[in-house]
Amino acid sequence: MSLSSALARLATFRTNNTRASQETFKNASIILKSAKQLGDDGWAVLEQLFLASVDIGRLDVADQCLKQLGERFPDSPRVNVLTGIRMEATESPDVVLQYYGQLLDADPANAAIWKRKISVLRRTGKIEKAVEELSQLVDTFYTDVEGWLELADIYTTCNQYIPALQALSHVLLLAPQNPFYVLQFAETAYTSGDLPLALKTFLVVVDMVERDLDSPEKKPAAGISVRAWLGVKLCSRRLMINSSPSASNTPIPKSLNLIEELATERVLGAYSSKGTAGRGGKIAQGKEVVVGWVGDR
């Protein structure tokens, strides 16, 4: 593979935030030796290669990268983060936490280090401390969507669904254009038992995704909307059996029967032969299960 094509490929990985560590490693290894001739672009590649090689366990290559970066940018906060990541790979969590603590003492507002510290805390099971730190982080950097998502995730794993919903509502405010976050909100609401809220939010996802389609009824649901329709079906069916109270006082839609019918239609449509065309047998496998579940009411 030529140098320029490898560079172009790595650049797309960088902009798209693609993990693809093995491929990154292969592409970037060619470049490692000539990093100095590449100019400023080379350093970004080095950082990328470092992360990829830590990811796939080639710590020798990672050390080389880190050495070059450290020589070029002494005292750079970005290189400090990388050093921390390298330490996380081999050192004990306490040592790493101490290192992060030192860096945070020097610059308490260094968000990257702060996040690493929180991730180490979470990984070592100090959930309480992690939540405390993370809450402080999102309190300082309110616009950090990643931070809010992580907080919601931690809460969800601890079965604290209401705080998770609160964290997710901040995510929705910050990134209202992303249907996946809305879907996560809906699913969390469903898990928390707030069925009317979940139903509404699933419908919002459907509304968002299918807004630009001219005639959605002709095409089977695909991608994220299959999941959303399944959620609609799930909620509306349970609501028809018994109307559970909503913690958020969301009213149950009056046209519940119609919605349930439509959801059944859409879910079956997505799993019909037309819907599975071109997507292999993966969905067709689940077809019988779904049809059985839909019919069983």
Added chain:
Amino acid sequence: MSSNNAQIRDWVLFPITLVMILVGILRHYIVLLLQSPPKTLPREALREQRALTRSQVLRSSAANSPIPPTYYKAISRHLSEAYEAGTYLKDGPPKEGDAPKPPPNPISDPAAMDGMMAGMKTQMVMMVPQMVIMGWINFFFQGFVLIKLPFPLTLGFKSMLQRGIETPDMDVRWVSSLSWYFLNFFGLNGLYRLILGGDNSADSSRDMTASPFAAPQAPGQAQDYNKLFKAEKDNLQFSEGVYSWVGEGVEDRVLGRYGKI
């Protein structure tokens, strides 16, 4: 005459241009050297600075808000209370009966002084060499005619192209040394961008518009966040009036799209 022309070209026109280009490049590197590393703010200050974005984010989508009413109201109320109590203020909530602090004097405040000095330094790096070059041209080449433009121009360009030469009858196409200096002064930016890349600080004409005191945060006029927060509280109340959830009536919209109702 022709040898004279060649000499003017070789010893006046080219040196002026070359000196200006080199000074620009030198200036770029001096500015790089002078740049102080960006100041790091303590956590509390950052939090105070960014506290307003919270309500702005909330308000910006209030008319079609992605979050349900209970959550919206909770956040809105929480923010209002925090703004009222001054929770987000850097130095904590103001105490009862505390007189409002006078704005810090920019001269005595070392932090503000730093920002001001940075602006002054760049300004100096730009002003001094330009003044020297202009003096040099004025002293040695005053009244020199350097080039003849290959196209005719109207009389209006006379003051622009023949600065320093007081002859009313000369053809406007002749360009004087001082005017050549100004043409270079404003026109070399494109060349610098080629040599040094887009984000260079070699172009001095840009600094003419910027005042040395207009450093990023306008030191001297420290923001009174407490006042801003109080004002934002009213805005929050307005937004609560226009708030509506995007999930309001979403079932009818979806059903309508499928022609079910």
